[in-house]
Amino acid sequence: MTKLLSLPAAELLDRFASPDPTPGGGSAAALAGALGAALVSMVCAMPKSRTGAAPERARLDAALAWAREAGQRLRALVEEDARAYDAVVAAYRLPKGTDEEKAARKAAVAAAMVGATEVPLETAEACLVVLKSAEEAVSHGNPNALSDARTGAALGWAGLVGAAENVRINAASLPDGGTTATFRVDAAVAEGRRRAEALGLPSTARSAAGPT
């Protein structure tokens, strides 16, 4: 199968718009996070920082490493989410004529749902790293790139919210009712909300803000 991120970007958008089950919201959430990570990386990699102080440079270098690592992981998760959901679709299509077939199908669906929950959970957690690195870029990065850093933060938060939606819808089909996965994603969302609010997202958008 062609890797999704090898497709021309316009064709990838067409694939998201197509009625095929994948790629869907989970892959889109990972892509949003990867795009946010790219913007944050750009700002952290700029030679100019807010004040030019050495400790500030060290913080931006650390944030750059986080953003790059999270971005690479999120690119892989774009693909993994599509594969995980393809496995769910394949399991649902198994025969269900006999009792044995029904039992095998049920087990296959349950096994596939574990993957389809775990992948967006990892996406949510990687998006949290994007938000964390965006905070550093906003606080310490080149003021001329403030809108890039803040857009990166908005994308990390959207990716986290989207991934959480996908965790919850799939976790509900797990044998344990998804308690563990839901607990983990709730923790990621709670921390993400705190960080997004600290950045004034989306509330900063309410008041007019000039360049810093």
Place this chain on the structure above:
Amino acid sequence: MTKLLSLPAAELLDRFASPDPTPGGGSAAALAGALGAALVSMVCAMPKSRTGAAPERARLDAALAWAREAGQRLRALVEEDARAYDAVVAAYRLPKGTDEEKAARKAAVAAAMVGATEVPLETAEACLVVLKSAEEAVSHGNPNALSDARTGAALGWAGLVGAAENVRINAASLPDGGTTATFRVDAAVAEGRRRAEALGLPSTARSAAGPT
């Protein structure tokens, strides 16, 4: 110049991460909106709706048309934002040795800033259409695709917030101080916030929600 959306998606992400001034946050906001529009289109185009009632189908068909049109416009805005900001960079690089040169440079920067404000303003307004169509997809679309519709809404909102950041930072350089552009983007953000909150974004992410 190669169109950004003709690049393989992974290479486009690399371009956002590169230290070059474009593509930056404005193009990323438009891309986020286009991705949201694609997810909403997918849900609205599904044969199955929430209840199967005819008026519901008509609403989804209308939302599909809005989402497709906004998505196409946002794809174009990915490119237009990069060109508009390239024009700003080119204007800043004009010579400023003599008084005439200084005056010409100042006029060129001001003219370029008009474009660099207008483009993200259109992005913000198109993202609002994505949010509006996402509401229809969430309320009336196939419940199995609810997480896709909600992820589309989160992306539309992130695109709107990111575009607004870019409008404000550029509008501040306009001759009128950006009053008109700021007024328009404030209106778009206020309506977007109302719609995002009505969808429980991001607050829905707070409470565990099973599939509907």
